[in-house]
Amino acid sequence: MTDDSNTVNPLFSNPLVYQLPYAGNVREGISYVDDARTFDIYLPEQLEGPAPVVVLVTGYPDPGFEERVGMKQMQIQAYKDWAKLLAASGMAAVIYSNVEPVEDAFTLLDFLRSEADQLQIDPARIAVWSCSGNVPNAINVLHKDSAVRCGALLYGFMLDAVDSSVLQETAQTFGFANPHEGMENFPENTPILVIRAGKDEFPGLNESIDNFEAEAVARNSPVSVIRYPEGVHAFDCLDDSQRSIEMVKLCVGFLRLRLNVY
Numbered sequence: 001m002t003d004d005s006n007t008v009n010p011l012f013s014n015p016l017v018y019q020l021p022y023a024g025n026v027r028e029g030i031s032y033v034d035d036a037r038t039f040d041i042y043l044p045e046q047l048e049g050p051a052p053v054v055v056l057v058t059g060y061p062d063p064g065f066e067e068r069v070g071m072k073q074m075q076i077q078a079y080k081d082w083a084k085l086l087a088a089s090g091m092a093a094v095i096y097s098n099v100e101p102v103e104d105a106f107t108l109l110d111f112l113r114s115e116a117d118q119l120q121i122d123p124a125r126i127a128v129w130s131c132s133g134n135v136p137n138a139i140n141v142l143h144k145d146s147a148v149r150c151g152a153l154l155y156g157f158m159l160d161a162v163d164s165s166v167l168q169e170t171a172q173t174f175g176f177a178n179p180h181e182g183m184e185n186f187p188e189n190t191p192i193l194v195i196r197a198g199k200d201e202f203p204g205l206n207e208s209i210d211n212f213e214a215e216a217v218a219r220n221s222p223v224s225v226i227r228y229p230e231g232v233h234a235f236d237c238l239d240d241s242q243r244s245i246e247m248v249k250l251c252v253g254f255l256r257l258r259l260n261v262y
Helices: 064-070 079-087 103-112 132-144 166-174 207-219 242-256
Strands: 026-031 037-043 050-055 090-098 121-131 152-155 192-199 223-228
Touching: 026 064, 026 121, 037 079, 050 103, 079 090, 090 103, 103 121, 103 132, 121 132, 121 242, 132 152, 132 166, 152 242, 166 207, 192 207, 192 242, 207 223, 223 242
Parallel strands: 050 090, 050 121, 121 152, 152 192, 192 223
Antiparallel strands: 026 037, 037 090
């Protein structure tokens, strides 16, 4: 979520609690539409062929986000650290800026596929990672783009169940995209890992995860919900406990498995 305070917010400045050495193989400032829509791609240090790629999907429009917190989303330290960790683990990672988060996510994916050779990535092995208020937009990508291999979703709002408007109301309050009409937008056949932070304090968030899991069971969909009872919102940058580190490793392992990184 976002915070209107001008003070440095640890959500945006804290490093990822688990990191691997990464000497860097980064291409920065690549435009996928115009100067307001660019991305950085973090590649594995040693490439033996086209790399699978993980897109860190965002759900806040950058102009509004920057006005509220003083930075673009791709400047968040934990996002940059996640990209480095994924690259150090054998996958390319993309962080990007946007103007219209729903439309721009698909435009970016189209660009990555069309320029895959130049970018040294495998267009058939694309995954998404997302967290917090960005998750509804990532779910929309998973729902509409069946070619995306898998998704890793951390401590995020999911979909509104019948007779619930929690997601709709929270999206309006915090300014993130909610391109959904409830469970009819469930991404039915794509493997998804969800990490549920048991001590998350945002009203209705964990309930939305529970409802999402129940829907997955009803549809026999490949969704795995990992419960982290002691986890707080943004545990990956706010809590450097061994259990938080294990959750980060679990996420990386899931993406490696689904993207055939051995």
